[in-house]
Amino acid sequence: MMELLTQPLELPFMQNALMVAVAASAVCGLLSCWLVLMGWSLMGEAVAHSILPGVVLAYAFGAPMAVGAFVFGMLAVLLIGGINNTSTLKHDTAIGVVFTSLFALGLVLISRTPSETHLQHILFGNVLGTSRGDLYQVAALGLLTAAVLLLLRRDFTLLAFDRTHAHSIGLSTGVLSALLLSLLALTTVTALQTLGIILVVAMLVIPGATAFLLCRTFGQMLAVASVSAALAAVVGVYASYWLDISTGGSIVLAQAAQFSLAYVFAPRKGLLGRLRRSRPLSPADRLAS
Amino acid sequence: MNMTEAPGTEPNLYPAVAAAQLSAGYPGVLALDGVDVTLQRRSICALVGANGSGKSTLFATLLGLRQPLAGQVRLFGESPHHARRRNLVSYVPQHEQIDTTFPITVEQVVMMGRYGHMGFTRRPKPADRAAVDKALEQVGLGDLRRRAIGELSGGQRKRAFLARAIAQQAPLMLLDEPFAGVDRSSEQLIVSVLHQLRDAGATLLVSTHHLEGVGELADEVILLHRRVLAAGLPEDVLTEEQLGRAFGAVLSEPLAQTPEDPLAERGEERGL
Secondary structure (H helix, E strand, O other), rough: OOOEEEEHHHHHHHHHHHHHHHHHHHHHHHHHHHHHHHHOHHHOOOOOOOOHHHHHHHHHHHHOOOHHHHHHHHHHHHHHHHHHHOOOOOOOHHHHHHHHHHHHHHHHHHHHOHHHHHHHHHHOOOOHHHHHHHHHHHHHHHHHHHHHHHHHHHHHHHHHHOEEEEEEHHOOHHHHHHHHHHHHHHHHHHHHHHHHHHHHHHHHHHHHHHHHHOOOHHHHHHHHHHHHHHHHHHHHHHHHHOOOOOHHHHHHHHHHHHHHHHHHHHOOHHHHHHHHOOOOOOOOHHHHH | OOOOOOOOOOOOOOOOOOEEEEEEOOEEEEEEEEEEEEEEOOOEEEEEEOOOOOOOOOOOHOOOOOOEEEEEEEEEEHHHHHHHHOOOOEEEHHHOOOOOOOOEEEEHHHHHHHHHHHHOOOOOOHHHHHHHHHHHHHHOOOHHOEEEHHHEEEEHHHHHHHHHHHHOOOEEEEEEOOOOOOOOHHHHHHHHHHHHHHHHHOOOEEEEEOOOOHHHHHEEEEEEEOOOEEEEEEEHHHHHHHHHHHHHHHHOOOOOHHHHHHHHHHHHHHOO
């Protein structure tokens, strides 16, 4: 039995894979709590997809991926905000137009950039090919993001809960929002190696959604989201090793399984709990009331 | 420094609110048109008007959420920007603005009122905890402090947000429809708390389209309908004729003067 757990770890690439997946998942799990509460799930997807051309250009010019991702992530946010403010289109329409266009630009750039195989990994992830260098980069970005999120967690939570109050005590809600979106762009880079751009939004939404169903306070939510995401990463990496299936896919399916359990069985907000509480009155009850 | 006392009690200083020839609105809609508002310190002013009369726009402009198209706003002689940074103004939101599914307890909501007094990581100090305890007691929510905000009734939730503003200890408080969707006992409690706050030196601007308690609540009344239709003592402003102009013919009949069935009328108003 123990061999099931230890045997994969004898391979160095599996050690790297496990560590990078756990680190990226835990940080994405933290951030996902705010994205879910701000109603920014779609925004998360938009930023995650929009960084593709930035990553490709960074690769072509030998710059760090995080820089390219950050620039294009912010560009996407500015374009979405700009279209929103200068037209009568609805917000989700602006998001849909911008991120698909930037994603398409990224695909076109990939097709004209040498070394296609490496860039395909940006789309689908390549967690088993994680080098020590990749691991250190993810760890550094992850630590930075987690540190900023945790230090400013009360301000971010206030921003999500009551923007007007945040404004009325002199906080700059625009700066805080921009900071959160910057962290989103950086976090996406940490998760690229594991999941690739296409699935990264799963990590940025599902753990927060699961934790939201289970928790009464935001502090609990942060803990549940990051721990459950890390657990899903472990389960996903092992499942992919033993069953010979896609690692990114297994990790997201493990998160989806956690979400399904929470959706049905969560004590207060779960389906069963809600059904029990809203059971229709029997005729006798109705007479009595 | 106790902020409630700070600029509020010094003599011969600027009024709590001074808005001159204020115009504000949205593209194609002029919600406020040349509005003058002056609030003396240590008073309760009721801002009365129908839905769409510009009450919320006035609040947004006083808070600096919306830039005026013309005119200017001064709070204690300062721009809204500086007033916010100095914790001079607090805001109690309408209940539609509150996300009741948010995972947060009553106590945590009230603690948010203290954030302007804390360092950048917002770690509460003993003084902050004491202010939260006192505010919760004042609105009668001491026992419910660990409840999630979504588990409270409408009136209790209103009191929780009032407690947040109390804990903030700002000398100017803006309250947006504090009596909408509130049960009778919460309403009475809120009125008496607002009187206590005024007596302690605060200035309160309370928007409402709920007319029957205005005379008891407020020291003065501003009747708003895009412009200031009337301002002054409640008995001078809340005349049938003025209310007719503010609310239109439907509501002009028996409103201000002692209604026979207050509850029925309140229900009607809520449906507006």
